[in-house]
Amino acid sequence: MDIKLLQQRLRLFAEERNWNQFHTPKNLSMALAAEAAELLEIFQWLTDEQSQNIVNNEKEMTLIKEEIADVLIYLIRLSDKLGIDIEKAALEKIVVNEKKYPVHLSKNNATKYNKR
Amino acid sequence: MDIKLLQQRLRLFAEERNWNQFHTPKNLSMALAAEAAELLEIFQWLTDEQSQNIVNNEKEMTLIKEEIADVLIYLIRLSDKLGIDIEKAALEKIVVNEKKYPVHLSKNNATKYNKR
Amino acid sequence: MDIKLLQQRLRLFAEERNWNQFHTPKNLSMALAAEAAELLEIFQWLTDEQSQNIVNNEKEMTLIKEEIADVLIYLIRLSDKLGIDIEKAALEKIVVNEKKYPVHLSKNNATKYNKR
Amino acid sequence: MDIKLLQQRLRLFAEERNWNQFHTPKNLSMALAAEAAELLEIFQWLTDEQSQNIVNNEKEMTLIKEEIADVLIYLIRLSDKLGIDIEKAALEKIVVNEKKYPVHLSKNNATKYNKR
Numbered sequence: 230m231d232i233k234l235l236q237q238r239l240r241l242f243a244e245e246r247n248w249n250q251f252h253t254p255k256n257l258s259m260a261l262a263a264e265a266a267e268l269l270e271i272f273q274w275l276t277d278e279q280s281q282n283i284v285n286n287e288k289e290m291t292l293i294k295e296e297i298a299d300v301l302i303y304l305i306r307l308s309d310k311l312g313i314d315i316e317k318a319a320l321e322k323i324v325v326n327e328k329k330y331p332v333h334l335s336k337n338n339a340t341k342y343n344k345r
Numbered sequence: 346m347d348i349k350l351l352q353q354r355l356r357l358f359a360e361e362r363n364w365n366q367f368h369t370p371k372n373l374s375m376a377l378a379a380e381a382a383e384l385l386e387i388f389q390w391l392t393d394e395q396s397q398n399i400v401n402n403e404k405e406m407t408l409i410k411e412e413i414a415d416v417l418i419y420l421i422r423l424s425d426k427l428g429i430d431i432e433k434a435a436l437e438k439i440v441v442n443e444k445k446y447p448v449h450l451s452k453n454n455a456t457k458y459n460k461r
Numbered sequence: 462m463d464i465k466l467l468q469q470r471l472r473l474f475a476e477e478r479n480w481n482q483f484h485t486p487k488n489l490s491m492a493l494a495a496e497a498a499e500l501l502e503i504f505q506w507l508t509d510e511q512s513q514n515i516v517n518n519e520k521e522m523t524l525i526k527e528e529i530a531d532v533l534i535y536l537i538r539l540s541d542k543l544g545i546d547i548e549k550a551a552l553e554k555i556v557v558n559e560k561k562y563p564v565h566l567s568k569n570n571a572t573k574y575n576k577r
Numbered sequence: 578m579d580i581k582l583l584q585q586r587l588r589l590f591a592e593e594r595n596w597n598q599f600h601t602p603k604n605l606s607m608a609l610a611a612e613a614a615e616l617l618e619i620f621q622w623l624t625d626e627q628s629q630n631i632v633n634n635e636k637e638m639t640l641i642k643e644e645i646a647d648v649l650i651y652l653i654r655l656s657d658k659l660g661i662d663i664e665k666a667a668l669e670k671i672v673v674n675e676k677k678y679p680v681h682l683s684k685n686n687a688t689k690y691n692k693r
Contacts, residue, residue: 231347235435242439246451251506255388255396258381259505261416262610265374265381266498268423269617272371273491274483274687277624280371284427294429298438300377300420301431304413307384311400313410315417319351322414323358335362339622367622375621378494382614385501389607390571390599392509455506463579467667474671478683487620487628490613493648497606497613500655504603512603516659526661530670532609532652533663536645539616543632545642547649551583554646555590567594 232316236305243306257307264299271296348432352421359422373423380415387412464548468537475538489539496531503528580664584653591654605655612647619644 243249271293272280283289308315329342338345359365387409388396399405424431445458454461475481503525504512515521540547561574570577591597619641620628631637656663677690686693 231432235432235439238436238439242443245448246446246455247453248451248455250453251455253393253396254399255391255393256505258384258388258396259501259607262378262381262385262614263498263502263505265378265416266495266501266610268374269378269491269498270495272374273488273495275371277369277371280369280374281426283370290427290429293427294434295438295441297420297424297427297429297431298434300381300416301435302438304416304420305435308413310397311406311409311413313406313413315413316347316351318410318414319417319421320354322411322418323351323354325411327358330362332361335364337363337366339362339364339367372621375491375617378498379614379618379621382494382611382617385607385614386611389604389611463664467664467671470668470671474675477680478678478687479685480683480687482685483687485625485628486631487623487625490616490620490628494610494613494617497610497648500606501610504606507603509601509603512601512606513658515602522659522661525659526666527670527673529652529656529659529661529663530666532613532648533667534670536648536652537667540645542629543638543641543645545638545645547645548579548583550642550646551649551653552586554643554650555583555586557643559590562594564593567596569595569598571594571596571599 232305235301236309239302239306240309252306252310254307254310257303257310261300261303261307264296264303268293268296268300348421351417352425355418355422356425368422368426370423370426373419373426377416377419377423380412380419384409384412384416464537467533468541471534471538472541484538484542486539486542489535489542493532493535493539496528496535500525500528500532580653583649584657587650587654588657600654600658602655602658605651605658609648609651609655612644612651616641616644616648 243252271283271289275283283293304315308318334345359368387399387405391399399409420431423429424434450461475484503515503521507515515525536547540550566577591600619631619637623631631641652663655661656666682693
């Protein structure tokens with residue numbers, strides 16, 4: 230199921246429950262940030278190595294999948310409310326990033342372009 | 346361009362810059378939360394009505410599009426690192442939500458299922 | 462009990478449990494952001510008016526108090542690790558803000574100084 | 578300068594600018610989370626070791642101090658609006674944590690009490 234279909238299904242979900250009253254861009258930005266932070270919480274005390282090995286922990290992976298889904302769901306809702314095509318927006322940003330972070334300046338160096 | 350193609354393009358972007366050393370699940374969860382919070386900042390002092398009218402403000406919309414793109418980009422990277430299909434995960438979560446929030450209990454009521 | 466005493470007590474708490482291995486500045490910044498987002502979640506679907514009336518809801522206020530405490534606890538731990546005096550830092554920032562947001566430009570206007 | 582005095586000074590700051598209209602608990606929870614995320618961003622690509630050595634980087638430390646100050650400022654404002662004594666709340670939470678994380682169960686183990 231692709232983004233467009235997920236967007237329609239989420240729109241229907243909100244309409245059936247009369248939840249558009251809650252789904253203002255402001256509130257959706259809050260819900261999105263709250264869900265992103267739940268992912269953060271899973272990783273907060275792990276070493277980098279432990280964070281990579283988490284793929285072998287079925288219980289944690291189930292939780293991570295749910296949190297990632299929540300982030301995508303609110304991102305789609307917010308974008309729908311604002312009339313933004315998220316896949317197009319991401320592609321455009323990638324093109325911008327390719328210019329901001331040319332390979333010769335960014336090899337092995339993740340420093341933000343304006344701090345380099 | 347769909348999620349799968351964005352994922353491949355982002356993977357190539359990271360490989361060319363040798364950025365996989367930075368892109369641990371832990372670090373990506375941080376970058377994702379930081380970007381989600383930049384969206385939050387845009388809306389923090391706006392009334393609900395102002396947050397809805399923001400679609401008429403071209404300058405703010407350009408900024409919002411970029412932040413939404415950043416969230417999607419890190420969400421795709423994180424999912425790629427963990428082997429998670431985000432569209433499938435979102436669909437599965439929607440099915441769960443339809444059960445947790447049946448229309449007759451959730452009409453006009455966004456209270457979390459475990460607080461209802 | 463003031464900040465300095467809380468800081469000492471939290472230091473002892475971490476030492477007794479041998480938790481300094483987890484309390485790197487990086488990890489503490491994650492824990493701090495995760496706790497701040499739990500506050501966010503409490504308010505995400507409330508209107509401004511409901512968010513103000515929450516003071517009359519004892520159950521919610523107990524929860525809010527705990528989340529606010531968690532934010533302060535991690536803020537103190539992070540500052541302790543980095544050798545920062547948070548009360549002094551806040552005072553210095555207030556002085557900066559008084560210059561960035563002079564009354565005649567900021568009256569009824571919360572626009573960020575660099576966007577004004 | 579202690580928390581009580583900072584609180585009074587911040588209250589005056591908001592009154593002079595007529596900013597209480599913006600400082601609803603909801604909006605302050607957003608501002609708090611946004612500032613916490615700016616700390617996160619500073620640490621996101623650093624190794625644990627680099628995050629500890631940041632104390633030797635004067636430029637980064639200046640930035641960190643400002644972000645930590647911003648978090649404390651919004652935490653104090655939010656608590657003032659809700660009538661919460663943050664130092665008392667933190668102390669009470671520490672007492673709770675001492676019970677939830679007894680030394681014999683938590684030594685070298687930061688696992689959340691409800692997942693242990």
